[in-house]
Amino acid sequence: MTRKVIFPVTRVHEPLRAEVEVEAGRVTDAWVSGLLFRGFEAIMHGRDPRDAVLLAQRICGICSGAHAVAGAMALEEAFGVQATPDGQLLTNLIFAADVLQNHLRHFYLLVLYDYVAVSGQGIMPFVAQQKGDFRLPHTINDEILEHAKVATLMAARAHSMMAIFGAKAPMQQTIVPTGVTEAASSDKIMAYGSILRELKEFVEQVYIGDVLTIAEYYPDYYAIGRGYSNLFSFGMFPAPITGKRAFSPGLILKSGPVEELDAAELVEDSNWSWYDDQAGCRHPNEGKTTPDIDKPDAYSWVKAPRYRGMALECGPLARGWINGDYRRGISVMDRIVARAREAFKIAGLAEEWLAGLTPGAPTLSRYSAPPKGRGMGLTDAMRGALGHWLTYEDGKVTKFQIITPTTWNFSPRDTQGVRGPVEEALIGTPVMDADNLIEVGRVIRSFDPCISCAVHLFEAK
Amino acid sequence: MLKRRDFIKLCMTATFAASLGEQLLPIMREVLAQKQVERPPVVWLELGSCTGNSISLQNSFDPGLEQFLTEVVDLRYHWLFNVVQGEAATRVLLDTVEKEAGRFWLVVEGAVMAAADGRFNYVFSRDKEMVTGLAAIREFAVKARHVIAVGSCAAFGGPAAAYPNPGGALGVWKAVGNKTVINIPGCPANSDWITGTMSHLMLYGLPELDRYNRPKLFFGRTIHELCQRRQQFEDGIFAAFPGEAGCLYKVGCKGPVTHADCPLRLWNNHVNWPVKAGAPCIGCANPQFPDGSMPFYSHLPDIVTPVGRVNVRKIGATVATIGAGMVGTHLAAGVFSRRIHKHFIDGTKPSDPAPPESLAEVKQELDDIIRRQNALLSETKRLEENEARPRRQALLQRIKNFWRTEDKEGKDN
Numbered sequence: 001m002t003r004k005v006i007f008p009v010t011r012v013h014e015p016l017r018a019e020v021e022v023e024a025g026r027v028t029d030a031w032v033s034g035l036l037f038r039g040f041e042a043i044m045h046g047r048d049p050r051d052a053v054l055l056a057q058r059i060c061g062i063c064s065g066a067h068a069v070a071g072a073m074a075l076e077e078a079f080g081v082q083a084t085p086d087g088q089l090l091t092n093l094i095f096a097a098d099v100l101q102n103h104l105r106h107f108y109l110l111v112l113y114d115y116v117a118v119s120g121q122g123i124m125p126f127v128a129q130q131k132g133d134f135r136l137p138h139t140i141n142d143e144i145l146e147h148a149k150v151a152t153l154m155a156a157r158a159h160s161m162m163a164i165f166g167a168k169a170p171m172q173q174t175i176v177p178t179g180v181t182e183a184a185s186s187d188k189i190m191a192y193g194s195i196l197r198e199l200k201e202f203v204e205q206v207y208i209g210d211v212l213t214i215a216e217y218y219p220d221y222y223a224i225g226r227g228y229s230n231l232f233s234f235g236m237f238p239a240p241i242t243g244k245r246a247f248s249p250g251l252i253l254k255s256g257p258v259e260e261l262d263a264a265e266l267v268e269d270s271n272w273s274w275y276d277d278q279a280g281c282r283h284p285n286e287g288k289t290t291p292d293i294d295k296p297d298a299y300s301w302v303k304a305p306r307y308r309g310m311a312l313e314c315g316p317l318a319r320g321w322i323n324g325d326y327r328r329g330i331s332v333m334d335r336i337v338a339r340a341r342e343a344f345k346i347a348g349l350a351e352e353w354l355a356g357l358t359p360g361a362p363t364l365s366r367y368s369a370p371p372k373g374r375g376m377g378l379t380d381a382m383r384g385a386l387g388h389w390l391t392y393e394d395g396k397v398t399k400f401q402i403i404t405p406t407t408w409n410f411s412p413r414d415t416q417g418v419r420g421p422v423e424e425a426l427i428g429t430p431v432m433d434a435d436n437l438i439e440v441g442r443v444i445r446s447f448d449p450c451i452s453c454a455v456h457l458f459e460a461k
Numbered sequence: 462m463l464k465r466r467d468f469i470k471l472c473m474t475a476t477f478a479a480s481l482g483e484q485l486l487p488i489m490r491e492v493l494a495q496k497q498v499e500r501p502p503v504v505w506l507e508l509g510s511c512t513g514n515s516i517s518l519q520n521s522f523d524p525g526l527e528q529f530l531t532e533v534v535d536l537r538y539h540w541l542f543n544v545v546q547g548e549a550a551t552r553v554l555l556d557t558v559e560k561e562a563g564r565f566w567l568v569v570e571g572a573v574m575a576a577a578d579g580r581f582n583y584v585f586s587r588d589k590e591m592v593t594g595l596a597a598i599r600e601f602a603v604k605a606r607h608v609i610a611v612g613s614c615a616a617f618g619g620p621a622a623a624y625p626n627p628g629g630a631l632g633v634w635k636a637v638g639n640k641t642v643i644n645i646p647g648c649p650a651n652s653d654w655i656t657g658t659m660s661h662l663m664l665y666g667l668p669e670l671d672r673y674n675r676p677k678l679f680f681g682r683t684i685h686e687l688c689q690r691r692q693q694f695e696d697g698i699f700a701a702f703p704g705e706a707g708c709l710y711k712v713g714c715k716g717p718v719t720h721a722d723c724p725l726r727l728w729n730n731h732v733n734w735p736v737k738a739g740a741p742c743i744g745c746a747n748p749q750f751p752d753g754s755m756p757f758y759s760h761l762p763d764i765v766t767p768v769g770r771v772n773v774r775k776i777g778a779t780v781a782t783i784g785a786g787m788v789g790t791h792l793a794a795g796v797f798s799r800r801i802h803k804h805f806i807d808g809t810k811p812s813d814p815a816p817p818e819s820l821a822e823v824k825q826e827l828d829d830i831i832r833r834q835n836a837l838l839s840e841t842k843r844l845e846e847n848e849a850r851p852r853r854q855a856l857l858q859r860i861k862n863f864w865r866t867e868d869k870e871g872k873d874n
Contacts, residue, residue, distance in 0.1 A: 005547070005586070006546055006547035007547060007551075007583075007585065007586050007591075008540045008546070008547070008550060008551075008584065008585055009546055009547070010540045010541070010542075010543040010544075010545065010546040010547075010550050011540075011541065011542070011543065011544075011546070012540075012541075013512045013541065014507065014510070014511075014512060015507075015540075015582070015583060015584060017583075035582065035583040035584075035591075036508075036509060036574070036581065036582045036583075037574070037581040037582065037627075037628050038509050038572075038574070038581075038621050038627070038628050038630070039627025039628055040620075042625055042627045043620070043623045043624065043625070043626075043627070045625075047755055047756065048755065048756035048757070048758070048759070050756065050757070050758050051755055051756055051757045051758070054743060054757055055620065055623075055751060055755075055757075058511060058513075058619075058620035058648065058751075059511060060511050060512070060513075061510070061511040061512040061513025061514070061515070061516045061517075061649060062511075062512055062513075062516055064511075064513065105516075105519065109519075109541075109542070110541075113544045118544055125530075125536045125537055125538065125539060125542050125543050125544070125553070127537055127553050127557075128543075128544070128545045128549055128550070128552070128553050129544060129545065130544055130545055149527050152519065152525060152526045152527055153522075153525050153526075153527075155519065156519060156520045156521065156522060156525065156526070156729075156730070157730075159516075159520045159729050160520075160522075160729040160730045160732050162729070163728050163729035163732045163733045164732050164733060165738070166733075166738070167728070167733050167734055167735040167737070167738035167740050168728035168729060168733065168734060168735060169520065169728070169729050170513050170516045170517065170520075170649060171513060171648055171649060171745075173735040173738065173740040173743070174704075174735070174738050174739065174740045176703060176704070176740075179704075180704070181703045181704030181738060181739035181740045182704070182733075182738040182739055182740075183704075183739070191732070291577075291581070291627070293577045293580050293581070301581075363704065364702075364703075364704050366702050436549075437546075437547070441546050450512075452510065452511045452512055453511075
């Protein structure tokens, strides 16, 4: 039995450390740690609630759009206002563009090099190369590397598309409660549509094809990284007026039927995290923690959110299961394939939203903010369920809490010793060479971790 | 090879039709082919960051990411891109730092988390010892040929350092001591600013920097100066809510105090930028961002500066600390708010849209004020060049007197 550490886990967003115990060629136990603390919620405290949308985005550069959407939802609830129909469509379009860039980048920049060998002509820093289990025939391998070059430009195009209505990307600037400050003029609709068409074709003809090719050569990854099989989603992309979400929220336990998720039952545990918290599990609204770097036995800045004592997985695969779009299985490869199919679905939805825009229709409405209020914004981000909880009084934020998808997926153990979803998914992963844990990297990257998002302080209040 | 002067001209003007890179790349190729310069080895460290600047770099067009990595720089280490992981990646990093000492460029993204001796942020491990971001940049910076801070967090602390700054975030230049750090702020930094600064470094060495170590070719002028809605400011046409037509000053635009070329350069392959899209500038390239820009949707005189909240009475003191370059804009802000103060305050509250204003009257007064402001500004600039302290103080006195007389006349404050 040996203990091995990967630090840093590369090709993920921000510092992630993984420690695994390997016995007889299989992973028998695992610990994942986030190693950066910034404390964003404390920063929100005492500020103008209207600033929540723009400031909260700064938590994350890869999923800034998701934080803007969640922030605006929380404010709409707090202010008692609703998005205008065109405002909602534009918000969806901005967010859809951000999701598309994320999915393309996840596959072609981060995941791809786990399966495709780099022979000195990829675009990544290739001063050192991965050794081990690479199975693609030479021609296919090189073809996919060529696609990766196009994909980097496509992902940048997706962000241009986001900027058409969002002013810039990442960190769009136009989403406000009730809608978007940018107008939906016909020239912008046309520009967005033309990039979208290009992207949709690329997703359909190249991205999905490449994913399936890799799946064909690595079929064993349909059986690796299963985890708890507890999936959930907050849903995303509300329709104008009705608010019905294009991806519905829900919860699936042990591959059972889709249930309703009760957001009041979410708790966070910080037993193994570097926070001074004696009280064990708490609802995000009551979180009370201060950083404690010297806490014995703690191993991560990420806390452990749990739902009725269970660790839940979220992300494109969970959305696929809940909406019936993808139900083949739960594994490393299923996560990658479900993501590609979701990208195609979202491109199709974006076409519908674009067609629903009326040039000149109001994209936001003037609203009056009551002196105090409280709101909750739940949406799925690219990599899973994201929640913002906000309370303000006298025009100042008094409480601001966030739970991000990576906090769920990359949580450490809880007080009961229940492993986080990724830790659980790593168990049983076959390892060919304990000094080159390429298989462990594959499992971790299939979750699309974003540690910058995952680590945050729950404000003492 | 392009002359340095022409290069700067290119950077500052090639923003409307053609992109910067489109014109730079052929020059780069030529220079590289003639072996006049070599692609510099680059180590990119992410500290207390959100990865936004790496994403912005990936959003670059002409050169695209691939071209940038294969034709401009030789990126050896960036944990978002490295194919290898763990120890093997760390070996690449340490080898580059050691073997290319004095040659490699250290690019830092994200603030240095300095609280608890840096233990809020670990970046790699060496001989089973975890190394903090703080220790890593202190060690690497002295060996690097250039240190480049990309994004507002790395440059000045940025959002990570916002009050109460729980992680003790610092800008890189505060953490590495007397090494020159080139700051490319922005949240995130525009990809053109990143690729343009690096191109300049490669071809001509250190670009001219302002007092915050920002390359003047991108951060030499204010947003306000270049803004498409500037005329509406002059004409007194103001939006009362974000997204409406008119100058966005009243709904919080920080353009007058923000040095960056967004209005000309635009974002994401030149498709848009915030003010064009109806969203006020939040001053993300400012050293005081975000605290100095918040509330984002309240107008300028309410902003917090290093000397406290700026209001009309404090303008004189502000001039002394903030520096001559910003005098004029602060003055304009102060003057302007004072003339129609109550309407401005009302206008920033979403609940109470501004009542109609006698615009003709305001315009006439503004014209006058702007003339006086320009006169003061040019005077200040001349003073700064001469560093003539007594005269500078005399000017400050004049500015203070300027306000004092108005107070005596009993106009509103």
